[in-house]
Amino acid sequence: xxxxxxxxxxxxxxxxxxxxxxxxxxxxETGYRRDSDGSMLQRDLIRRxxxxxxxxxxxxxxxxxxxxxxxFAATLxxxxxxxxxxxFYFRAEKSGTLIFLWEGDxxxxxxxxxxxxxxx
Amino acid sequence: MAANTxxxxxxxxxxxxxxxxxxxxxxxxxxxxxAPILGELAFxxxxxxxxxxxxxxxxxxxxxxxxxxxxPVTISVDxxxxxxxxxxxxxxxxxKNPQNDVALFALTPLSGRAQVSTRIxxxxxxxxxxxxxMNDGSCWSHTVEVVVTTASCVEE
Numbered sequence: 225x226x227x228x229x230x231x232x233x234x235x236x237x238x239x240x241x242x243x244x245x246x247x248x249x250x251x252x253e254t255g256y257r258r259d260s261d262g263s264m265l266q267r268d269l270i271r272r273x274x275x276x277x278x279x280x281x282x283x284x285x286x287x288x289x290x291x292x293x294x295x296f297a298a299t300l301x302x303x304x305x306x307x308x309x310x311x312f313y314f315r316a317e318k319s320g321t322l323i324f325l326w327e328g329d330x331x332x333x334x335x336x337x338x339x340x341x342x343x344x
Numbered sequence: 345m346a347a348n349t350x351x352x353x354x355x356x357x358x359x360x361x362x363x364x365x366x367x368x369x370x371x372x373x374x375x376x377x378x379a380p381i382l383g384e385l386a387f388x389x390x391x392x393x394x395x396x397x398x399x400x401x402x403x404x405x406x407x408x409x410x411x412x413x414x415x416p417v418t419i420s421v422d423x424x425x426x427x428x429x430x431x432x433x434x435x436x437x438x439x440k441n442p443q444n445d446v447a448l449f450a451l452t453p454l455s456g457r458a459q460v461s462t463r464i465x466x467x468x469x470x471x472x473x474x475x476x477x478m479n480d481g482s483c484w485s486h487t488v489e490v491v492v493t494t495a496s497c498v499e500e
Contacts, residue, residue, distance in 0.1 A: 241456035254465075256442050277454060296455055298462075299448040303441050305414040305463040312449075315425070315456030 226250060226334045230324060235341040236316035244275065244296075247309045248326050248334060254302035270308055270328035273298045279320040280339075292323060300328075316342045378487050379439045382473040389435045389475050390483035396475070400484040403436075403474040407489070412466040412496035421458035421476040421484070425451070431458040433477040440470035465496040 231245040248270070255267025276292035296312040314322065324336040390396045404418040421431045430453045436446040449460050458476070473487040 254442070293454060294450065294452055296452070296460075297450040298460075301443050301445045301447060303438055303443060303446040303465045305465050309461075309463050311418075311459075311461035312451075313455050313457035313459060315454055 226326070226332070228324065228326070228334055228336045230322075230336055230338045232314075232322070232338060232340070234339070235343060238317065238342055238344050240316050241313050242316055242340075243311060244314050244322065245309070245311045246273070246275065246324050246336075247307060248273075249307055250326075250328070250332070252300075252302070252304055252306045252308060256302065267302070268329050268332075269302060270300050270304075270326050270332060272325075272327045273300065273308065273310060274325050275312070275314075276323045276325075277314070277320055278323060279318045295322065314340075316340060318342055378473070379471045381444060382437055382439055382471055382487060385435075385437045385444055386473055386475045386483070386485055389437075390477065391481075394477075394481055394483045396483045396485060398485050398487070401434075401474050401476045401486040403472060403486040403488050405472065405488060405490055407491065409466055409490050409492045411494050412468075412492045413494075414463045415466055415490075416461065416463050417472075418459065418461040419449075419474045419476075420460075423458045423476075423478065425453055425456055425458055427453045428479075430455075430479050431476050432479050434458075434460060435475045435477075436464070437473045437475070438464075438466070438470060439472070441465070441467045446472075466490065466492045468492055468495050 226249050228248040233242050236242050250270050253265055253268040257265045274297040275295045277295050278292045295314050319342045321337050321339050326334045400422040402420045409415050423431045431451045434449040437444050438446050469491045471489050475485045477483050
């Protein structure tokens with residue numbers, strides 16, 4: 225199981241733009257390298273990263289906006305360094321959950337989430 | 345998905361690129377002569393009808409890279425990131441890596457600020473180009489030249 229690290233504030237003021245940093249443990253094997261025997265190492269990359277926002281459920285059990293909305297996404301190629309790291313920004317307008325998803329070769333998939341409390 | 349579209353478009357455009365290249369390769373205020381492959385990639389990403397200008401985007405990377413295995417880069421775009429005016433995508437291309445595509449980022453008004461940082465691999469000294477696509481279809485670019493002393497080797 226991969227390990228991932230999300231760094232972002234737990235709470236923000238209404239309208240504040242916060243930095244979100246996401247890092248996941250992964251070798252990002254390019255498919256261009258050889259091992260000590262000279263045989264090609266098989267490509268093993270994370271191909272896609274996305275961060276989506278789901279608004280918090282209100283006290284009456286409904287959501288202001290159902291479903292999730294994409295905040296940031298990335299398509300990765302071999303030139304992304306091992307243990308892919310991304311820093312991006314998010315405009316805090318509603319309390320809710322940020323959902324982080326990494327997908328890649330050999331069925332790699334990892335999901336993380338972090339909640340954000342927005343104070344009016 | 346976005347990458348597939350970009351690649352398909354690039355393939356289709358390659359035939360027409362000869363003529364197009366002459367146009368794409370003439371940035372207005374270019375500090376350096378842009379490598380032909382980067383001009384071609386940027387034009388393919390921007391699309392046949394888009395304007396491509398060298399402004400508004402800043403590709404921040406150290407000009408002298410000691411270790412090509414992990415090089416921090418930051419791309420920022422001058423945009424208010426509102427629903428009416430925002431960056432929809434940023435493409436990062438390398439001139440001399442085994443693959444020219446480095447990364448493709450998708451942004452939305454929820455992003456709040458058009459700035460992205462990551463760490464990349466560089467095979468050798470070369471040019472890098474960031475192209476930002478706005479929601480109105482206009483495209484903006486920035487090309488930088490980096491010197492790599494210890495490459496991210498293919499045979500390491």
